[in-house]
Amino acid sequence: MSKTPATSSSRTPRIPRVVALLMDGMWAHDLANVIQVFGNGVPLRGQAPCDLSFASTGRSASLDHGLSAATTPLAECDTIPDLVCVPGFVDPCRAIQSDETDETITWLREATHHGAQIASLGTGAFVLVAAGLLDGVRCTTRHAFSAEFRRLFPAALLDEDSVFTHDQARGIWTSAGGASGLDLCLSLVAHLSGPVVASQVAEAMSLWNPRPLGTRSDAFDMPDTPEVERRGRDVEQVCKIVGADLSRPWTVAAMARASGVSVRTFQRHFLEFIGETPKEWLLAQRLELATMLLVQTDLSMPVVASRVGLSGADALYRLFVAQLGESPSSYRKRFSSQ
16 A cells, blocks of 8 residues: 555546455445445446445455455555445454454555545444454444444444444444445545535435434334324424425424424434434534535525524534534535536
């Protein structure tokens, strides 16, 4: 791995480099999620949103159901990735005891040292935690393996209720597996390439509303009674009303009034069906709209803040720093040329 990252032109932003770090026994489904989001050029007129490559200890990795992927040996990977994605395993406990583990972990630690974001899909978290990257880090994994994960790696802060997590300070992302890996990849492409690109990729995949960071796993139980279905429709209707007019200074109390129930009841119903609190959802909607306005318009910071229902530029600044780790002006500068 090269010690000096490539520099990008001030006029033409460099396409982010993404490496899918593969080992034998991984799920083809997880790798397909990575390919669809980072390597699919169809929604962007033939240009993939990222420079995607596959790497492993050898020249191929065996996946489930008899599938395999051609890979570049880790010893020949001579550039520093912006993101390393680690798909999950059919049998993670066996996989991390294989002959590949030591070399894979060494390479992963080096990528982290050089500033790469690291993401695991499902049981790929077993590789991250074996590398010591999840000690003291809030994370998740495929729920069927949660007990084993917790037993083997007690230093990791396993959150079984989350669909996916992001430790902003350490640049670590994890998902619960299955379809949640797709939500994770879409959040990652937004982080790397901006909201416009992420929106184009999601639209091309007919994913109009990817699940946001913080969604709880128990949000996806199927309604089983007319009363439960009615509550779900009521919550959905409030979300549509709020989403259509984010410039209003919405509060949880105002959302509850629009639903016709008490604040406490509304909060309970909202968490049940959306998987996060009304306040968390509202902040996420405002942040998403703000990122789009910053990238697609030249509106001033106070105007952007007003359009998304915030009290002013200071509130906009605090939201961006808290959620994205950078200022609105820095975010605009990073993505406005797209």
